[in-house]
Amino acid sequence: MDPSSDVSQKGDGNLPVGTLLHGRLWSGPGIYELEGDEKVPAVLGRYTLAVLPDGRKYPVCIVLGETDGRVAKVEGSKPGAAVLARELPVSPVWRWP
Template sequence: MSTPARSTPSSFLAAWLCAVAGLGCPAAQVRPPEPADCPKEATKAMFEELMVQTAPGLWAVVDINQPGEFSDVGVYQDGPLIGRLVQSAGNLPEGTLLHGHLWTGPGIYDRDTKEEREAVLGRYTLAILPDGQKRPVCLVLGGHDGRVAKGAGSKPGAAVLARELPVSPVWRWP
């Protein structure tokens, strides 16, 4: 039985450079999960305890770990992210941290336009309120379809997006 070859420092360096520079380096593509009902605990927390409405009103910094906080746009990659509410609603206050995941494609398209535009899909599943309380949530980046069109300059695996975007509560993951 052979053992897998160990990764070399140069392969780690190459992967790090691809991630940091937002280069369209080849990598395994991760598909977003299929649409599904939100967990009952999350819908109860959002709509009964936090009194969040499905109408627009929430805005968030997409990922607080994105460098360049004074820029209007950022470059985002597939993977976990932590957003922060900058416009609140109901009992979900400004400053609440939102833990979730972002998928950049391929195969994700903006559904709000007649022309097919590449998009990202973002889901936030946990809210940590400023007082430390944790609540499960079903919040999507953008409108209720959970998609945001990629900005100019996006590359495979690296989407250019506004730093702050609307966040929408949903009963069902798109």
């Protein structure tokens, strides 16, 4: 199947399908995502480099998930080995949250 026809991939068209994002993920005590009134263990993600399919590289300021940069861990995560959903949104930001 042609990846460009995958309807699960959304965006504004600024990064082509196949772009790789490079950055860091943090996991540990004190990193939570709020789900209602409950604090759920989460991962904080920041991406600083985009490599386009043709090899061009661009500095970026992109966070994992919404603009707070956090996504909840999936059940079954262990300390030092967070399990995340296979597909997650990312958001461009002007500065790190």
